[in-house]
Amino acid sequence: MFKSLLSLSLFAATALAQSAAIGYPPQGLSVSPGSSLTVQVERPNTLTGSEEVAVVIGLQSCTARPACIDPAELMGDILYNGPFAPVYHEPQNPPYQNFTVQIPSSFQNGTALIGVAHVTLIGAGLYPYLETLNRTITIA
Template structure:
């Protein structure tokens, strides 16, 4: 019984560490070569954690299904530290990243992927999650 309870608590603490993409909204239209702000939110949690990094990538997939960022990040637009902060009292802590959409990106559907790496819990176990947002290249 203790093992089941321990596993449930571990799973709950891991899911409490989830990040979210606050911006861009689903389906936003952007032009090749333009700048895009990607907002990565990191809600507070009762579980201790230490942020490590985020990776932001884009894959162009007009006319074909996009591949999950867990399997393919596409072209890397940002790879570096993640330090979410409070900016407004009605939003969770977040960090904005300004990335450049490659000018060679084909028009049509594209998938913006975010990989979030953090250390969680008292023993700082590694935690990796991937997020995605579909945008349109026009």
């Protein structure tokens, strides 16, 4: 029983140590339909070996419902789906990759949610790990 709890704790700690983050855009940024937007996905270094697989960036409108839906359940319009290869750009920042995406010109004005699905392989056995991130912006 103790070994099972220890293994589960180590697995959870390893997974948390693999987390990515959205470095840009800032919460609440206002963008226009049809404009380009940079989405920066950061991936801090870890002691555990890992191999990056991909990210998916989606955009969903939140104006037709009381709250945005978690990207783990709905990504919305897919703006990017492909490889993820973060690198150092400035010594004070973690490795990251910028993705320039296009806001659809027909996208509804109001609150919107950028969702990022991050897929990586972790550890010596390279087990798959999926996490979702989100950031609220305004389409105006």
